Amino acid sequence: MSTTFTAGGDQRSLPVPDGLDGMRLDQAVARLFGLSRTTAAALVDAGAARLDGTVRANSHKVRAGSWLEVTLPAPAATIVVVPQAVPGLRVVHADDDIVVVDKPVGVAAHPSPGWTGPTVIGGLAAIGHTIATSGAAERQGVVHRLDVGTTGVMVVAKSEQAYSLLKRAFKEREVEKRYHAVVQGHLDPLRGTIDAPIDRHPHHDYRWAVVSGGKPSITHYDTIEAFPSASLVDVRLETGRTHQIRVHFSTLRHPCVGDLTYGADPTLSGRLKLDRQWLHARELSFQHPRTGDEVRFVSDYPDDLGRALDILRD
Template sequence: MSEQRSLPVPDGLAGERLDAAISRLFGLSRTRAAEMIGAGDVLVDGTAAAKSDRVHAGAWLDVTLPPPPTAPVPVAEPVPGMRVLHEDDDIVVVDKPIGVAAHPTVGWNGPTVLGGLLGSGHRVATSGAAERQGIVHRLDANTSGVMVVAKSEGAYSWLKRAFKERTVEKRYHALVQGHPDPLRGTVDAPIDRHPSGDGRFAVVAGGKPSVTHYDTVEAFRAASLLDIRLETGRTHQIRVHMAALRHPCVGDLLYGADPTLAARLGVTRQWLHAVSLAFEHPATGEWVQFTSDYPADLDTALNAVRGES
């Protein structure tokens, strides 16, 4: 059911475009805000306005907010290519292939780790929202590698706290364009949604604190293979930080990668793989580590760029 909201433009938004003001006031994307304005769902002092109109402090907004999206339900069916690396009474560790999301989200109709586990007869914790049961961290749909899911309620609480307190060691390998200088370093730059509202994220003043450590493993003529350790786990963090260094992941066209290089190497997604995950086991407290080999598409591309060098 739609919601009607009426409020004045606060002083801090004076001079902003109307779509930007609506985006910030209601936590919507700029694209969604522009759609609402175009549909006549936003009035300024009782009159329809254009998305590019500048607002002034105290102007009265009448906004018809869309109903919240219905939470999607996981489809319980096996996911081809998703391997279980480890399973016990508390956790299940999977090797996630590309094209698979961690859990259902609005707008995603593809396979999910959660649905794949349920469809293969695995039990998961019931903690968390129904569409995210047992999920304690995520990988992008087109990022492959190691992911852990909680099976017991105790493991869910333990692992959620461990990720929040940054005691989990998350390591990735990324093939990035060019050669980072220095070859080893740390990117400490806040991340939030890109101002364009197009689904990208970006380094943004006032964003969420984000820290990425990287080290060059191997340098090639056109690219470098990096070992990356994350302190935080923001959406698209590695992709955003590497792009901010002007060394985007090979194949990551969303973040400015060279399509010619991607085509030459046969890469159809970002060259990024979660190679290992280590943490204290929720039941025993023992330090455990799980690893994943490169999938075929990334391995082929790496051999190609190595052959060129």
């Protein structure tokens, strides 16, 4: 492979590998350069990908040995953490090593490309918490994440020792993460385990799915309370994949109420006045990285989720 750099980005040229023979051009570009399908398709549409010197459509099937030339987009600008007060962000516990927060809805864990809203890291910086410098610049101190639309308890590392030990604890599944979710319908059995691999959705960049060959993903659940149209369940995550709870229950045809992205009934969501998934990080337990003592933090339901439960119980 030959590589040159220009003001427009990274230019690369190489023969199409045998393993991609017959694949769509946009899929081949995505696979070769680690891009999303959306980004790859945009490059092809812009004429930034050529086969044997000719611009082709996204649907064009590539042939092994054809010469592929691609101009990749210029690297994104470095993301900077900006201190910004976050209404509703509550500090549950703080010491020299960790800070535990109760995250409100509409707040991301850390800055990311395309996200202009509030973040946990920015909110902590605004109230004077110094976070560990380990990790990528935009997510320093972050050892686990909650979706923007998911509320609840979350821990951030303040010391380098805490970052290292907590990262390892999450990876080794030594942290107990419990969520409460309201899912549509009634689960059968009422208590069980969902063991199904998860990876990016093959057709939708912003979604994840149960797919063959995905990363091992295990979710344990237990029904707490049943309503005519839904169930409140306690969920314990053994793994921590992106959107894991949402994907697993959607796959069982019991999506989280309000989760329109994963197939929730919009009529029920409207009746409960929900504009996001009913999913809450209820409890977090782990060994404190300095003392070794077991610590446990619990978050109460926010107003919108509590209101939805009241409607279901009426």
